[in-house]
Amino acid sequence: MSSTAHSTNHDTISPAIFYWGTPSSSSATENEDSTFNIAPMSSAFWLGNRCMLGLGGISQTTINLLRTKQCVLNLPSDDMSDAVNALARTTGSKEILTAQPGEGYKYFKRMNGYEYVPDKFGRAGLTPIQSDIVRPARIAECPAQMEAELVGVYEMARDADTKGFFTLEVRVVRTHVHREIRMEGSKNRIDPDKWRPMIMSFQELKWVADSDIPTLAGQMTRDAHRKFNDTRRVPLEPVIRRIMEMIHQMRRQIRDSHLNEIRLRLRAHRGELSRYANPSIVVSLHRAIFAVSASASSWFGGGAAKKRPFCSTLFSSAENPRSRAG
Ligand SMILES: Cc1cc2nc3c(=O)[nH]c(=O)nc-3n(C[C@H](O)[C@H](O)[C@H](O)COP(=O)(O)O)c2cc1C
Structure with missing residues (x-):
């Protein structure tokens, strides 16, 4: 049997959230009236050309994505906190205006000061630009924009009472990046020294510190x-x-x-x-x-x-x- 050491510097805690630090993203989707909705999100991970998005079922982003099967994942840089904060506590869903006790997360949003904002591009001062393949617009100011299509939906926490959260698998079908973050002399690479993603860590927006660790x-x-x-x-x-x-x-x-x-x-x-x-x-x-x-x-x-x-x-x-x- 292998032997184990005793830890001298770890405490056992019970965190309410597990946001250890992932890049913040702004997902753009198309509303039923053909306008565009954008919403900040950070529960996302990437594998190959797939991205898994963790989303609440009542958010307009999820509703639009399930209906149209298309979105654009826009990654803001670390100097875009004003735009991200302008979108925090907003929703493109009218329903929160009238949400009643017993309506779960919708009512939670209403009671926690979420505002219905039909034009979130305008609210955040961001510029919509046309995508190549999907209908939702890209955010011009974001240095990385990925057009994507929905390929899978998985209900989360099926073992618990907390219903209404989903993992949506999307396939990236086209990637656009600002010229400034490309690696010199390379056709398809991003230069990690130039790309400064905005990181959401325990509900604070952070940036990646400069460092030079050989990888x-x-x-x-x-x-x-x-x-x-x-x-x-x-x-x-x-x-x-x-x-x-x-x-x-x-x-x-x-x-x-x-x-x-x-x-x-x-x-x-x-x-x-x-x-x-x-x-x-x-x-x-x-x-x-x-x-x-x-x-x-x-x-x-x-x-x-x-x-x-x-x-x-x-x-x-x-x-x-x-x-x-x-
Ligand atoms: C930085 C940041 C990260 C967020 N990450 C997520 C997330 O990963 N998943 C999620 O469902 N909501 C997330 N939210 C909350 C949504 O933005 C919020 O529910 C919003 O009302 C959704 O807008 P919509 O209803 O127009 O889609 C995040 C908010 C902020 C400010």
């Missing part, structure tokens, strides 16, 4: 994530070449933990590597990692005897330069 392992697989995306497949060879460049550039500052991360990710993707990449490039990548790892003693766990198992799990023996060498 080699994360960056190298960014393009490889496209395999989860229905809309496009990217050949692996440019990705592998980029990994090799990065390994070369960072060889002096590379840490054992980075190498381990690369090893784990390569191993996880070795099926695709052998299917989509030219074996000679894969061998070159292997050599590049091996050259760097020669100076990182714990890369293969130390002794030479431990090197072979990793080599042979990642590449077939024919492609493995060490195997060929002997």
Whole structure:
């Protein structure tokens, strides 16, 4: 049995909310009268080209999204708190004006000072611009805008009395970004040093502090994530070449933990590597990692005897330069 240590610096608490910090977004949807509604939200996470949105069932955003199956997810930057705050405690749903006790969240909103605002673009001083694929408008001022279509609806908290919350799965069908946040020399990348998302942390709007933490392992697989995306497949060879460049550039500052991360990710993707990449490039990548790892003693766990198992799990023996060498 594994042994565990006793914590000396953790307290047990019971938080009313679990907003640990996610980017704030403004979802735009189309009302029944063909005007547009926008509403701030932050319960969202992303996987591949999908986004899961956590939304209350009575909000106009949810009603519109379920009816039209379309939305635009607009991500404000950290200097847009005035616009986000102008929309806080507003709703595009007229029904809160007359909500009665017993009408749950609708009545809660009425009693907590929510205001019915039919023109939220106007209220927040934001500019609607036309989308390419979906009908709802994009918010011009937001540096990132994703046109999306609804593909799934899941009712949350089915095990509890608190009804009326849903997770809506949307598929991103087009992404627009301000030129200023793009990574120089790259067609499809965002520069994390230029993109400053507004983060909602425990009901306060925050921004990401400047820092320079190397994230080699994360960056190298960014393009490889496209395999989860229905809309496009990217050949692996440019990705592998980029990994090799990065390994070369960072060889002096590379840490054992980075190498381990690369090893784990390569191993996880070795099926695709052998299917989509030219074996000679894969061998070159292997050599590049091996050259760097020669100076990182714990890369293969130390002794030479431990090197072979990793080599042979990642590449077939024919492609493995060490195997060929002997
Ligand atoms: C920063 C911020 C984040 C929010 N996040 C969410 C959220 O993730 N899900 C949700 O249902 N409501 C969220 N809200 C509350 C909605 O904006 C609110 O219910 C609003 O009335 C919805 O507007 P609508 O009825 O026009 O759609 C958030 C509000 C703010 C200010």
